[in-house]
Amino acid sequence: MEAEIRTIGDKVDAGRRLSEEDALALYRSRDLVSVGEMADIANRRKNGDRVYFIVNRHINHTNICVNRCQFCAFSRTKGEPLAYTMTMDEVLRRADEARAQKATELHIVGGLHPDLPFDFFLVLLRTLRERYPEMHLQAFTAVEIDYFSKIAGLPLDEVIRMMKEAGLGSLPGGGAEIFAPEIRNRICPEKISGDRWLEVMEAVHASGLRSNATMLYGHVETLESRVDHLRRLRELQDRTGGFQSFIPLAFHPKNTQIAKGYTTGLEDLLALAVGRLYLDNFAHVKSFWIMVGPKLAQVSLHFGVNDIDGTVVEERITHAAGAQAGQEMTVSELVTMIRQAGRVPVERDTLYNVVREWPECQS
Numbered sequence: 001m002e003a004e005i006r007t008i009g010d011k012v013d014a015g016r017r018l019s020e021e022d023a024l025a026l027y028r029s030r031d032l033v034s035v036g037e038m039a040d041i042a043n044r045r046k047n048g049d050r051v052y053f054i055v056n057r058h059i060n061h062t063n064i065c066v067n068r069c070q071f072c073a074f075s076r077t078k079g080e081p082l083a084y085t086m087t088m089d090e091v092l093r094r095a096d097e098a099r100a101q102k103a104t105e106l107h108i109v110g111g112l113h114p115d116l117p118f119d120f121f122l123v124l125l126r127t128l129r130e131r132y133p134e135m136h137l138q139a140f141t142a143v144e145i146d147y148f149s150k151i152a153g154l155p156l157d158e159v160i161r162m163m164k165e166a167g168l169g170s171l172p173g174g175g176a177e178i179f180a181p182e183i184r185n186r187i188c189p190e191k192i193s194g195d196r197w198l199e200v201m202e203a204v205h206a207s208g209l210r211s212n213a214t215m216l217y218g219h220v221e222t223l224e225s226r227v228d229h230l231r232r233l234r235e236l237q238d239r240t241g242g243f244q245s246f247i248p249l250a251f252h253p254k255n256t257q258i259a260k261g262y263t264t265g266l267e268d269l270l271a272l273a274v275g276r277l278y279l280d281n282f283a284h285v286k287s288f289w290i291m292v293g294p295k296l297a298q299v300s301l302h303f304g305v306n307d308i309d310g311t312v313v314e315e316r317i318t319h320a321a322g323a324q325a326g327q328e329m330t331v332s333e334l335v336t337m338i339r340q341a342g343r344v345p346v347e348r349d350t351l352y353n354v355v356r357e358w359p360e361c362q363s
């Protein structure tokens with residue numbers, strides 16, 4: 001084992017908090033097995049052998065977006081070919097399918113549409129909550145919430161209060177990208193700043209709602225900017241405790257404005273393991289199998305990961321950018337994947353309550 005990694009390992013064993021230098025050394029390390037083992041220890045201390053998944057359905061209601069981030073292959077400008085906005089009926093058809101599959105969560109994110117009024121989203125939430133009270137609505141990134149506040153001309157707190165009242169259950173972690181302005185201005189110059197993303201999340205947590213946090217890596221960021229991103233997430237989590245899970249998102253370059261190759265397996269596993277080790281105040285680290293592929297997602301269960309997200313069914317954002325994984329996994333596939341890794345599959349709801357456990361051979 002590299003000497004520096006051994007010292008970090010001692011800190012992990014003693015339950016001591018890692019520094020930014022430690023995180024940087026871990027990202028730079030090529031001793032993948034040692035880093036993975038440390039992340040596995042840190043994870044198992046919190047979560048034991050349990051690995052969570054969720055029966056959910058993603059709905060990307062519109063790809064029309066005024067931001068047009070450089071890394072986004074999903075978005076279109078209004079009027080362009082392939083631009084779409086789902087009607088309420090189209091959303092409801094997907095939600096009906098989700099109900100038929102016994103989904104417990106609808107995960108709804110979309111572009112920043114220039115014409116849809118704030119009221120449209122309140123009606124959407126209310127309609128879904130009334131028709132599907134059994135499904136948790138995890139919807140709208142911090143970027144969308146900020147946009148609603150702008151188009152409605154209402155303060156952030158008020159927007160969050162109204163959305164919560166209409167049925168919003170929690171926020172996904174998208175839109176975080178990389179906080180460092182010098183990187184952010186290159187990859188998504190129109191997007192809200194990292195400071196604002198954190199401010200929105202702080203307000204969301206203050207309202208009593210939980211959220212996730214992501215980090216987009218594998219584009220033009222530096223390792224230092226990744227560490228800065230993690231540091232800021234850890235600081236906010238120290239203050240609010242409102243983040244449920246950390247999800248590193250591997251950049252997919254196809255059809256984007258950023259000329260880069262795909263991330264490698266080593267980068268993907270390190271991104272997950274370092275997240276687990278540095279973010280000692282996050283209970284869950286999620287490997288989104290759509291992004292890293294089901295095979296690597298399975299291996300990552302030995303690298304600090306305790307959640308592989310869900311059944312998903314339809315995913316447009318990463319697939320527009322060249323994702324090779326399918327868009328749907330059945331419960332039985334998820335259970336098998338977790339069991340084969342020697343872990344205990346647990347179906348969770350959005351807030352990590354247990355829906356069903358799969359101890360030995362009862363599928």
Ligand code: V47
Nearest residue numbers: 071072172173174175212216249250251252288321
């Ligand atoms: O914010 C966009 C990312 C995010 C690309 O909270 C890309 O549980 C890779 O946040 N290559 C939206 N990534 C998706 C998201 C998410 C996904 C799954 C689970 C959760 C959760 C959240 O997708 C965007 C952006 O960071 N993204 N384009 C791309 N080319």
Ligand code: SF4
Nearest residue numbers: 065067068069072075
């Ligand atoms: Fe719009 Fe989100 Fe795509 Fe950026 S990443 S262009 S904000 S849909």
